Structures are given as structure tokens and as C-alpha cells.
Amino acid sequence: MMQQVYPQVFHPYAYELNKDIHFAAAHYVPSEEAGKCRYVHGHTYFANITIAGDLLDSSGFLVNFADLKQWIHARFDHQQLNHDAAFSDEDPNRFPTTEVVARTVYEIVQSHLDQMSNRPKCVQVYLRETPTSYVVYRPKGMV
Template sequence: MFEVTIEQTFAAGHALRNYRGKCENVHGHNYRCQVTMAGDQLDPAGLLVDFVELKKAVQSVINRMDHQWLNDFPPFDSLNPSAENMAKYIYDEVLKTIPQAPGVRLESVRLWETDTSYATYRPSVA
């Protein structure tokens, strides 16, 4: 099994709904997003996925979220902008834009809110 991972950063603000504690108040984070692709076979050039293409796909999602008030940003205008929901949103959006290759899958999205706290989204395997 091979894995290829890239990381990108962005800044955004939010306030958690249905939460009691300081995170219910307006605040922001310098997020770090890690996206991992996985597969068993490399292409003829010896690559699982081109880092450049993966970075482009992730950046297209991150650029829309960067320096935004997430509570007004769809789908977080109705969905709570928790790290867990944001990781799944990034996963779903990257999946729409990343070039698909046979035997290669989007494995996971990990989103750090702080240097020591993150949420990971990985789809269930049936």
C-alpha cells in the first residue's frame, strides 16, 4: 500500500452552534489540512498520484474557505462548522476535483484547529 499526503493551511473564523463553552463565541483558527491518497499500484512513472495535481485539487477547496466567516459559508450556514464537519466537507469537495486513477482512492482528510487538536474524516469501508 502506498500513500501520498499533502498539507495546506488557511485561516477562518467560526462560532459553534449548540455548544456550551468558549467555542460558542466568535473565534478563528489557523487551520492545517492534510489530505492523503492511497493505492496499491504506481503508474508507469512510479507515482501513486502527482503531488502537483493533488495540491491543486486541495487548494481549489481551501481557497474558497480562506479568510471566511464559516457560519455564513455554505454548507456551514446550516451545518455546524466543527472540525469534523469541515474535514468531511473538504473530503467531499476534493473528491469532486481530484483526477481519478484506477486503484487510487482519497483515503482521508485531517484538519488541525490547533497544533495539538485535529479531526479526521475517512469514509467507512463496507
């Protein structure tokens, strides 16, 4: 795994957990303005998910690293993102751009965290699409 320095997000919580996950996936951006990206192509995405909270669960975890991997890697690895229900060819806010994939990763993770008794929060998703391009998604109202 490559060592990476990620942008820091400031938050009021005692614990912060970061999990690196990679997945290989194909996609296309269904817009004429997308240029070459409107054609099916693939990436090896590298995601860093930042979760914060004040309470640990009954196992002593903020969240289990294995669960995070299951929620994201198992869903997106070796898939065509356009075929996933989270994305749409009709709504630009749901085209599988790097920005929307980062936000979708957040939405998936936070929906699982909302079911946990210790109520951790996903405070940042960093998603690298290529060696020179990445997006950081932070939900509004975290600080």
C-alpha cells in the same frame, strides 16, 4: 512548514499522496452546548489530505498538488466558515465543528477526484484546529 507525523491509514492502493494545506478561517458553533465556541473566533487550520490510487494520470501524477491546494485553500482561507454553503446553522451535522470541516474537506476533494480518469480516492483527512486539538476523518468502507 512544521514537520508533523500523521496517523497512517491502511489501504490496498499502490500509491499514496499526502498534501499539507493550511488556512486561516473564522467560525462559530451555533449551539448553547458549544460554550465559548458559540461566539465568532478564528483558527489557523492545518490539514493533511491523504489520497491513494493505483493509476497515474496523463501527467504522471496521482493528483496534482496544486489542484488540491486550489480546492481547499482558495475556498476556505480568510473566510467565515458559517457563510460557506457547505455549512448550516440549522443542522448539527453541518455545524462548522472540526469534525464537520474535516468531513467537508473530504467531500470536496473526493467530488473532484471522482471526475478524474484515474479515479484516486481520498482515504483520510487530518485536520488540526489548535496546537492541542485535531480530528481524523476516514470514509467508511475504505479497507
